[in-house]
Amino acid sequence: MHLSFHEKSLWVTLLTLVGAFRIYFTAAVQWYRQFAGTAPGMAVDVMPPQVVLLGVAIGMIVVATIVGHALIAIADRRTETDERDALIALKGTRNGAYVLATGVFFALYAALATDGNFIFTHVLLASWVLAQLVEIASQLVLQRRGA
Amino acid sequence: MGKGAYHVTNAIRSLRFRAGDMTQQQLADLVGVTRQTVNAIEGNKYSPSLEVAFRIARVFDVPLEHVFQYEGPEAGRATPR
Structure with a gap:
């Protein structure tokens, strides 16, 4: 199977996004569990190490x-x-936009239903990452299928 | 009106063969698209823009309707008065 430059470029972006955000979200979930475990019922906010x-x-x-x-x-x-x-x-881009729009509503729900900004921020970030992945994966499928 | 009964077919493969076994890459370079696009057009998976369609016809020096055919029910044709 011969891939065009554009397809290779999409694969590089896809794998890079998956790799980087897998590391980030694994750490974020661990932080959340740690904090929620030590101070149950407390509002969880995004902290400087997570921003770094x-x-x-x-x-x-x-x-x-x-x-x-x-x-x-x-x-x-x-x-x-x-x-x-x-x-x-x-x-x-259209397919990714559907995912992002849906994710925004989930984030709004998280903002209203949870204390602190941790869950809201991460639902919003996850929606953006998922939207990017759907956008790139759609393009890879369409490149193979024709258009 | 549904689009399913209508589709565009083409004779690019046979035209390439007649043009001295021109490769998809050679045609792509002459037309100004990627080889993958020529492959998709040839396999009836992608309908090109009019501009690209005319450029393909020009490469083979034939009229557009010799390259592309639009197939569908006769009912879609306007009746001359």
Whole structure:
């Protein structure tokens, strides 16, 4: 199976996002369990170490994406995209937008139903990450199926 | 009106064969699209824009209707008065 530059680029972005946010959300769940276990009933807020880890995760994404794209550009000189790629990108964005819109309502519910900003913030962040993954996965499926 | 009964077919594969076994990549380069797009068009999985359709026809030096055919029930055709 021969992948175009665009498909390789999508795979790099997908794997980078999954890797970075898997690390972040694993740590976030552990923090939440730890805090909720030691102070039951207390409002849980986002704390500075979590913000730092999020910054590190975003930094990892930026670096891995740049390195990944440089490597695939060296391996495959045909970096051009066309009208079909644009159409596929639009469809992917549309699918991702549905997920993000749904996630926003879940986040609003979390803001009203839970104390502190931890759950709200992380539901919103997870919605954005999931929307990105759906957008990229949709594009990969459409690239294979035709458009 | 449902879209299912109508579809665009094409003769790109045979035109490539007649043009000295032109590869999908060669056609893609001449038309200005990716090889994957030529493959998708050839397999009737993607209907190109009019501009790309005309460019494909120009590469093979044939009229557009020799490259693409629009198939569907005759009922869709307007009757001349």
